[in-house]
Amino acid sequence: MNYKIGEILQGTVTGIQSYGAFVSLDENTQGLIHISEIQSGFTKDIHDVVKVGDKVQVQIIDIDEYTKKISLSRRTLERQFIRPPYHRKRYFTDKNKQIGFQSIDRYLPQWIDEAMEMLSNRRTSQSK
Template identity: 55%
Template sequence: MDYKIGMILEGRITGIQPYGAFVALDENTQGLIHISECRHGYVNNIEDFLKVGQKVKVIIIDIDEYTGKISLSVRCLEKPFDFSKTDNRIHYQHKKFWTNKHLQSGFAPIDQRLDKWIKRALDDIEQEK
C-alpha cells in the first residue's frame, strides 16, 4: 500500500516503549505513535492508554522521506480539547508569541550566558540599594 500523510487507518499495537507505541499498519509496514500524540493533555504513562494487541484508529501525520518512518497520531482524531472548561483561566482566541523578534539572543546554551546574567542581576540589586 502507498501511504500518504493524512490517511486514516486502523492498525494494531505491536510494542510499547516509554516514548511511544509501535503500530503495525500491514504485514510489512509499521508506524509510531509518539507519547505526545496519544491523546490531548499530559500523558505520564502511555500504557495507561494503549496496550499491546489493541486495535487503534490512527492518522498519518508525517512520513520521513529519507528513512520512510511513519509518524502516527490518535490525538488528531479526537475532538479538539477545550481548555476553557478545565479551569478558571481566560481562554484567548488570538495567538500568543513568547519571544521578542527584536531581541537577538538566539539559542545559545544557558551555561554560556549564566555568568553574564548573574552579574547583571547583582548589578541591578546594587543599583536598587
C-alpha cells in the same frame, strides 16, 4: 502499500516504549505514535492509554522521505480537545510576612566578617 499524510487507518499496537507506541499498519509497515500524540493533554504513562494488541484508529502525520518512517497520531482524531488542569503559578513574596530585607540586613555583617577572616587565613597560609 503507498501511504499518504493525512490518511486515517486502523492498526494494531505491537509494542510500547516510554516515548511512544508502535503500530502495525499492515504485514510490512509499522509506524510510531509519539507519546505527545497518544492523546491531548499530558500522558504520564502510555500503558494507561493503550496496550499491546489493541486495535487503534490513527492518522498519518508525517512520512520521512529518506528512512520511510511513519509518524502517527491519535490526538488529531479526537473530537474534543482535553484541556490540561489549570495550575496557578506561585511566586515567593514577603507580602504576608512583611520581612523585606531584614534577614540580609541582620546577617550581612556576620557574613562579611567570615569572608574577611577566610581571606586573611588564605593569605597567611600562602605566604608560608
